[in-house]
Amino acid sequence: MPPHAHLPPLAIAGIGLLIAWRIYSRVRRLVGRQHFRPVRAWMSLILLPLLAAVLLLGLAVHPLRAAVLVVGLGAGALLAQLGLQRTRFEVTPQGLFYTPHAHIGIALSLLLTARVVYRLAQLYWLPELLAESPDHFIRSPLTLMILGTLLAYYARYAWGLIRWSRSVAQTPSP
Known part of the structure; x- marks a missing residue:
């Protein structure tokens, strides 16, 4: 792309709508009761530390x-521990x-969203930034801090969910 090319307003609007939709679906998932899915937890536990x-x-x-x-990874792990302590766990006949504690997950999602919108x-x-290499965005310390926090938070939270599900499976039924 030429150094002085502009990102078309339609592209900005499309990306903005995509981001808004993803934020809405993520926040909706973070504020309500969720069915534990072991596959999802294991994928988070494997893929996120691998990415880190x-x-x-x-x-x-x-x-x-x-x-x-x-530092971001450490902060994310600590936040996940706090989130797990404030999570309400339920064992029902349906599964x-x-x-989850909504405030932490929502705050982290909004932090990432603010960074992407910025x-x-x-x-x-x-527009001269379009001429830079694609990895320029990831070189920012702020982006690295936010990314590290998110990666560790979701990986540690997944580990906590897996440990909880295993402890429940080992507990004899009354």
Whole structure:
């Protein structure tokens, strides 16, 4: 794309609508009672730490950026522990259910959304950024911090859900 090309307003609107739809569906899922799905939890537990490891490997030549990502990972793990402590777990004849602490998940989702919206606004008002490499966005310490927090939060939360489901399965029924 030429350095002075603008992102068309229709593209910005389309991306904005896609983001709004994803936020709505994510927030709707975070505020209500959810059926525990082991496959989803295991996929989060495997894929998210793998993604974090790949990012850390890619940042090996940038120790400061790697440190920011590690701080984000630590913050996400701590937030997940807090979220798990405030999650309501239920064992019913229909299966295992949990109601996550909505405020933490919503805050993290909105933080990521704000970062993406900010980046889209930058691309719109500073079209010269379109000429930069696609990995430019991920090089930002703020983005790395947010990404690390989200990766660790959802991975640690999934681990907590798996541990809970296993403890319930080992508990004898009355």
